[in-house]
Amino acid sequence: MIIASWISGWRRVAQALGMAAGVHALSFLLALPLATLVGDRIAAQLGSSVEAGAVADGVNNDWWSEFTAQATGLSTTFTPSIIGFASTLDTLSRVLDARYPPAALMALLGAYLALWTFLSGGLLDRYARQRPIRAHGFFSAAGRLFFRLARLTAIAGLLYWLLFAYVHPWLFAEALKDVTRTVGVERTTFFWRLFFYAIFGIALITINVAVDYARIRLVVEDRRSALGALRAAVRFLWHHPLHVIGLYALNGATFVLLLALWSVAAPGVYGPGMMMWLVFAAGQLYLFARLALKLHFLASQTALFQAHLAHARYSAAPVQAWPESPAAELIAR
Amino acid sequence: MRRPILLPILIGVVLIAVDGRLGGQQLAPAAARGGVQAFDEPLPDALSPRNASYDITVRLDPVRKTLQGRETIRWRNISSATTNELQFHLYWNGWRNDDSTWLREERLRTTPGRPRAARRPDETGTSDVTSIKVTPAGGPAADLTSAIRYLAPDDGNAADRTVMAVTLPAAVGAGGSVQIDIEWTGRIPFAASRTGWIGDYYFLGQWFPKIGVLEDTGWNTHQFHAATEFYADFGVYDVQMTVPGAYKVGATGREMRRTDNPDGTTTHSYHADDVIDFGWTTSPSFIEERRAFNHPKLPSVEMRLLLRPEHQGQETRQFAAAAAALEYYGQWFGAYPYDNLTIVDPAYQSNSDGMEYPTIFTGRANWLSPAQAATPDSTVTHEAGHQWWYAVVATNEFENGWMDEGFNTWAVARVLEETRRSNLLAVRTFGGLIPYTLDVPLSREVDGDRMSAYRPDAKADAETTPTFRYWPRSANAITYSKTALWMHTLERQLGWPTMQRVMATYYERWKFRHPRPQDFFAVVNEVSKQDMTWFFDQVVRSSNAFDYAVQELRNEPAGPGRTRVIVAVQRLGEAIFPVDVVTTFADGQQATEHWDGKDRRAVYTYERPARATLVQVDPGEVLLLDVNRTNNSRTTQPRAGEAARKWSLAWMVWLQELMITSGFFA
Numbered sequence: 001m002i003i004a005s006w007i008s009g010w011r012r013v014a015q016a017l018g019m020a021a022g023v024h025a026l027s028f029l030l031a032l033p034l035a036t037l038v039g040d041r042i043a044a045q046l047g048s049s050v051e052a053g054a055v056a057d058g059v060n061n062d063w064w065s066e067f068t069a070q071a072t073g074l075s076t077t078f079t080p081s082i083i084g085f086a087s088t089l090d091t092l093s094r095v096l097d098a099r100y101p102p103a104a105l106m107a108l109l110g111a112y113l114a115l116w117t118f119l120s121g122g123l124l125d126r127y128a129r130q131r132p133i134r135a136h137g138f139f140s141a142a143g144r145l146f147f148r149l150a151r152l153t154a155i156a157g158l159l160y161w162l163l164f165a166y167v168h169p170w171l172f173a174e175a176l177k178d179v180t181r182t183v184g185v186e187r188t189t190f191f192w193r194l195f196f197y198a199i200f201g202i203a204l205i206t207i208n209v210a211v212d213y214a215r216i217r218l219v220v221e222d223r224r225s226a227l228g229a230l231r232a233a234v235r236f237l238w239h240h241p242l243h244v245i246g247l248y249a250l251n252g253a254t255f256v257l258l259l260a261l262w263s264v265a266a267p268g269v270y271g272p273g274m275m276m277w278l279v280f281a282a283g284q285l286y287l288f289a290r291l292a293l294k295l296h297f298l299a300s301q302t303a304l305f306q307a308h309l310a311h312a313r314y315s316a317a318p319v320q321a322w323p324e325s326p327a328a329e330l331i332a333r
Numbered sequence: 334m335r336r337p338i339l340l341p342i343l344i345g346v347v348l349i350a351v352d353g354r355l356g357g358q359q360l361a362p363a364a365a366r367g368g369v370q371a372f373d374e375p376l377p378d379a380l381s382p383r384n385a386s387y388d389i390t391v392r393l394d395p396v397r398k399t400l401q402g403r404e405t406i407r408w409r410n411i412s413s414a415t416t417n418e419l420q421f422h423l424y425w426n427g428w429r430n431d432d433s434t435w436l437r438e439e440r441l442r443t444t445p446g447r448p449r450a451a452r453r454p455d456e457t458g459t460s461d462v463t464s465i466k467v468t469p470a471g472g473p474a475a476d477l478t479s480a481i482r483y484l485a486p487d488d489g490n491a492a493d494r495t496v497m498a499v500t501l502p503a504a505v506g507a508g509g510s511v512q513i514d515i516e517w518t519g520r521i522p523f524a525a526s527r528t529g530w531i532g533d534y535y536f537l538g539q540w541f542p543k544i545g546v547l548e549d550t551g552w553n554t555h556q557f558h559a560a561t562e563f564y565a566d567f568g569v570y571d572v573q574m575t576v577p578g579a580y581k582v583g584a585t586g587r588e589m590r591r592t593d594n595p596d597g598t599t600t601h602s603y604h605a606d607d608v609i610d611f612g613w614t615t616s617p618s619f620i621e622e623r624r625a626f627n628h629p630k631l632p633s634v635e636m637r638l639l640l641r642p643e644h645q646g647q648e649t650r651q652f653a654a655a656a657a658a659l660e661y662y663g664q665w666f667g668a669y670p671y672d673n674l675t676i677v678d679p680a681y682q683s684n685s686d687g688m689e690y691p692t693i694f695t696g697r698a699n700w701l702s703p704a705q706a707a708t709p710d711s712t713v714t715h716e717a718g719h720q721w722w723y724a725v726v727a728t729n730e731f732e733n734g735w736m737d738e739g740f741n742t743w744a745v746a747r748v749l750e751e752t753r754r755s756n757l758l759a760v761r762t763f764g765g766l767i768p769y770t771l772d773v774p775l776s777r778e779v780d781g782d783r784m785s786a787y788r789p790d791a792k793a794d795a796e797t798t799p800t801f802r803y804w805p806r807s808a809n810a811i812t813y814s815k816t817a818l819w820m821h822t823l824e825r826q827l828g829w830p831t832m833q834r835v836m837a838t839y840y841e842r843w844k845f846r847h848p849r850p851q852d853f854f855a856v857v858n859e860v861s862k863q864d865m866t867w868f869f870d871q872v873v874r875s876s877n878a879f880d881y882a883v884q885e886l887r888n889e890p891a892g893p894g895r896t897r898v899i900v901a902v903q904r905l906g907e908a909i910f911p912v913d914v915v916t917t918f919a920d921g922q923q924a925t926e927h928w929d930g931k932d933r934r935a936v937y938t939y940e941r942p943a944r945a946t947l948v949q950v951d952p953g954e955v956l957l958l959d960v961n962r963t964n965n966s967r968t969t970q971p972r973a974g975e976a977a978r979k980w981s982l983a984w985m986v987w988l989q990e991l992m993i994t995s996g997f998f999a
Binding site: 027028030031032034035036038039040042043044045046047048049050051052053055056059061062063064065066067068069070077078080081082083084085086087088089090091092093094095096097101105108109112113116117120153156157160172180181182183184185186187189190193197208268269270271272276279280283284287290291294 | 532758
């Protein structure tokens with residue numbers, strides 16, 4: 001069941017690669033104007049100086065330190081942590097260490113999450129139906145499901161906020177500090193920290209999985225109540241814990257594998273010209289893989305849910321009958 | 334006619350002198366004292382004056398976290414002043430209550446709006462003298478315990494008990510001596526700054542009642558401050574430390590005896606000559622390693638490493654880093670004068686990392702230390718380097734902290750450059766536990782001299798301000814970074830051979846003594862055969878920032894085959910330094926102007942057969958204190974667009990990844 005769902009998830013993602021390309025394009029288009037702005041600030045700071053040559057040909061930490069000292073707003077995020085795999089470690093560490101994104105990016109990230117909420121209706125609808133629904137079908141589903149998914153996102157946001165605002169500080173600023181306060185061995189502190197990451201991670205993933213299945217139930221069953229969908233999702237987790245956990249673990253392992261590959265392949269410092277574009281392309285390929293993997297989480301969980309439904313035909317590919325829900329299509333037949 | 338004018342002046346001078354000698358607390362600023370001090374000339378048969386020697390017996394109670402101690406101080410007045418009191422440091426009282434000067438200043442070091450967690454009971458440190466008896470030469474002992482009082486010469490803080498004084502039954506004049514017998518108990522603070530305990534690890538600094546320094550102008554005994562802590566006279570130390578039998582001990586000097594006691598404890602007896610202080614450490618967990626430092630031109634030194642088990646495998650790195658200091662400092666400045674050196678690998682979270690005491694110091698290591706990153710090497714070399722600038726050339730760190738920390742930061746950066754080891758930027762994530770090394774080489778100029786720390790606080794304080802009065806949050810930027818940068822600038826201005834002679838002369842002349850800033854300036858002027866007063870006026874006596882820039886580079890037609898080149902350069906900062914202005918022409922020719930840098934602007938005009946393609950202010954980067962290096966040049970073939978494109982694309986990938994990771998929550 002777990003492997004089948006995992007494979008089915010990849011099949012569903014592969015059948016709708018355009019959607020993966022679309023969400024990738026979304027991140028690209030959102031990032032592009034800000035990257036242009038940062039580029040303008042770098043260019044303005046460098047001016048007509050000879051320093052620019054060293055900055056273009058490789059890396060110049062002396063200049064970087066000067067730029068950072070003068071940076072304001074968005075430019076403050078331009079630090080050496082953006083280079084290669086350090087970028088990945090930095091962003092993951094931000095989540096687990098509850099380091100909030102830079103203020104200059106909060107609006108962008110908020111917009112990104114809102115767009116994801118909108119798109120997730122169309123994405124899940126497509127993965128549940130397992131057949132082409134075309135752009136109008138996709139956006140119609142996204143629009144139709146948006147407000148109920150938005151309500152669910154708001155509930156999820158509240159849960160995440162409680163987790164990060166209260167549980168994380170309690171775990172790391174108090175409990176971990178208390179446990180390790182008199183520990184004079186860094187390695188021991190490291191393993192304690194890993195243990196606390198695991199506790200926090202379990203809480204984080206529990207919410208994440210519950211919200212994911214709530215989304216799936218909202219879409220597949222055409223539910224309107226976000227709270228009802230969340231309750232139903234919890235019931236589903238309660239009744240199928242091994243399959244849910246097993247699939248999530250397999251997906252998590254796939255994510256770790258991707259990170260391991262990227263840690264080897266991620267380019268460090270490079271020159272301008274063709275190399276610059278090759279490195280950029282490699283970065284985009286990695287980001288595409290990350291997004292595809294994120295979509296695979298949704299698709300494989302949808303497959304698992306559909307496989308577990310009492311009504312067998314829930315899991316079958318329904319006949320195209322836009323704009324009805326998958327459930328409505330099924331009943332109509 | 335002269336007598337009526339001279340008499341009041343003479344009376345005034347005498348009154349000021351008497352007030353300074355007898356009051357004992359009225360200190361003139363170091364810079365105002367003037368002249369080269371002579372009171373700390375070494376004894377004929379010793380390296381140092383040896384005027385403050387200690388016999389100490391101390392017992393560690395690891396259960397109650399206390400020290401029980403008894404000491405005999407043999408103190409000789411080597412100043413020209415007569416004193417009717419004695420002053421002592423009791424620095425563990427810096428953690429006695431929340432209103433101590435140390436804690437007040439430490440609170441100011443934190444960013445406003447981020448209150449520090451309340452101190453826990455085990456963070457309290459105390460030093461209580463239970464008995465003090467003074468025996469003058471040939472006289473009877475006097476019990477002065479009931480006469481103990483506390484002074485706060487720096488800030489008048491009545492809650493501060495870090496300076497203790499007793500009035501003597503009879504004044505001690507120049508050359509006079511007394512014996513002081515003290516009994517005290519100390520409560521060891523938990524992982525306090527630079528001393529304390531964590532787990533089974535103890536690092537004990539500032540742990541015994543230590544007599545202040547009597548100068549010609551009176552006592553120089555500062556309170557314990559958050560950013561400064563050392564000033565003491567040289568002496569001979571015989572210290573017996575009793576600890577649980579399984580504990581290993583490292584300390585200033587050399588172990589002479591080890592006695593196992595019937596109660597399961599062991600007494601370690603250490604002896605050190607010509608040192609200004611005594612620090613020690615003890616833990617049952619230490620792994621002990623020894624290696625010899627041998628060099629054809631330098632005396633051999635026995636190096637001892639007390640290593641934490643989790644850092645096994647880093648022995649070679651730590652020994653090599655200490656040996657680098659012994660080798661390069663030894664060759665450049667003068668040989669290390671002791672025959673042993675103990676490197677302590679401190680416990681994690683002990684807050685005692687990067688701490689120097691004579692012949693013993695703590696490094697700083699991480700469990701995961703990438704081979705190409707600077708930790709632990711730079712810290713070990715830095716603290717080993719303090720044996721020269723602090724332990725032997727014993728400046729007054731309270732007033733002139735830059736003379737040890739700044740000089741040492743400059744010298745360490747030079748050593749690391751000389752050793753040519755790979756030094757890459759490592760970012761640490763996940764609570765600082767996971768390092769990741771980037772292909773970003775760190776430079777001596779910016780990273781070794783700590784330019785990035787200096788730049789935002791360039792105008793924070795002038796170095797003539799006594800160090801303990803620096804603004805706490807920017808104190809290190811001035812003490813360490815600014816000094817390292819101007820020392821490196823001075824090195825480039827004078828050239829390394831001259832600079833090396835300057836520092837070697839300074840070391841030779843002032844080893845085992847207490848030099849002041851003017852003593853260093855005098856050596857620079859003497860050895861360089863230049864009057865560098867203008868330089869020290871800018872970098873030491875001023876808090877101004879340096880910033881030179883190219884304002885304009887213009888090529889205009891000036892007849893057939895000729896181009897008129899107009900170059901304008903600017904001084905944007907308030908500080909002044911002579912700089913070269915070099916213009917490069919398309920035919921490869923160069924024109925160099927030596928600008929004194931005083932005016933706000935200088936304009937140079939050339940008529941040449943070729944256009945100018947590049948103009949640079951200070952292209953040799955002599956002035957390392959220039960806070961904005963990028964504006965020092967202008968080229969007609971700028972590559973800013975290329976650079977911006979490349980790095981904005983890298984930043985874009987980072988931003989997309991941040992967005993995608995944030996997508997976890999949607």
